[in-house]
Amino acid sequence: MARKQLKTLTEPMYYILLCLLKPMHGYGIMQRIDEMTDSRVKVGPGTLYALISRFEKEEIVIKISSENSKKTYALTEKGKKILNDEYNRLNQLVSDGAVLGGESDES
């Protein structure tokens, strides 16, 4: 059931997983997403906490250390696979969308 819910990721989910390709702590994730998306996507601490704890429960991310009392998280193999699947899905969407571009060129 849980896996089914995460078959497609929301934007904040996708960017959190993307950030965690390299181990990172909570605030770092928020800052990185802000930079990466040029402030288009904002992930508040409450939302980040909710998503991280959900990912931890589903073994998508793992807590790897508590450095200076700050917890650092990283993707698990399962998490990498979900991110990869999502990346492929998005690519598929884009390539399917390219047909639309071709049609407009012809006209």
Next chain:
Amino acid sequence: MSRDTKKVFKLHSIVEYKNLESYFAEMALKGWMLKEIKKGFYIFNKVESVALDFSVNIFYESGPFDFPDNESEKTLIEFCEDSGWHHCTGTQMYQVFYKEKDKDVLPLHTEPEEEYRYIKKIVMKTELYLLPMIIMFLWMGYINVRLFDYEDIFSNASLISKIWPFCIALLFTITVYTPFIWLIKNRINLNQNKELSYFSNRHLKVKYAFYYGLSGIYIILIGMMFFDSFSSIGLSILPLLLLLFLPMIAAIFMMKRFKRVKRDRLKNMLMYIIVSIGALVISIGGVIFLFSSDNLHLFNGKIKEETVLELSDFGDYVVKDTHLFKRHSVFTPVYVEYYESIDRENKSLNIRNVETVYIKCLNKKVAEYVFENTLKDRLKYDDNDYKFEEVPLSLWSVDEGYYLYDTKDKLVLRKDKTIIILDGDMDFTDERIITICKEKLGIDSN
């Protein structure tokens, strides 16, 4: 409580947390900064008036039935503090953060869908259990109504014992309607890509005014029950009454101890439900049984100023046993039952016992209802075709009256709003007896 500290009791559902944010901000502006939340009490410290924004973060990792999850709590606090929020205080279900009014800080929640999921989960884990309880209390109320007997109107305690399950069900319904409306309304909002919406402060003010008002009425009703009983039975019952509250105290103690050990959530929930329902049923049931029990109102002793018959009214009798039974209610302000008998061995005397039930009703309608049901009650134990013989109304100077048995040794009378039931080893058709009864019971003067 010192002048520098303020303690406010405030009930709220988990879906009303946005209203708490504005409440805390309002208090800070008045110079009261939230310090702690303990068992429904909000403790504020006196500070300089300060303009702050508060944010309440729902924290479902450990609900009321779980072992406290301090590690998760620390993680949430770490994320929020890193983003510029200050941690204020929290409970097992939510954490309160604040920031200076003009400080530009990312809101705690940026994903309404995630926020909704959190709240839904916590409602399902906490307030949902009230639903089966509402059904249970409604069922109990239905059974009580089915078992209603006309004699229940003779004492406030009996009346209250009939309606209390409905009172509890109504209070629980007021408690749970906001979370369920919130969940339905916001599911629709999210499906339509709208923001989450919250109840207005005005709505909640009305809700809680109604809630506290009803609770006040119930406390008055319970007070009436106590007052009724104490006025007739005295304070000697107090130790027994306190004893009945012991299961509740034991339940609270057990729950506190139970929580100290990490266990499966379902086990905790089951234990909480069994212990709390058990304690409630024993305590409330015991108190109601105690106060509605006829035995509590029974006195051995001589009557003083009651309007009842005594054996001495009919001759020189040495009374051996007496029983006085008194109660009253809003419908029957006076209810006296008095019985006298002589030594049963002494068969030489004609009259060996006499019993009077004297009921002063609120109005004529109530008296007619009691009169009619006394006759119906008599038929319960006899043939339904039994024809009551009417008493000579002019002789008795009453509005209605019937002999309840062919032997004419028991009868029921109604004069305006007074009901009198007489029973004894005597012939109530005898004019001398009728005259004595009328004089003693003040029927002429009524």
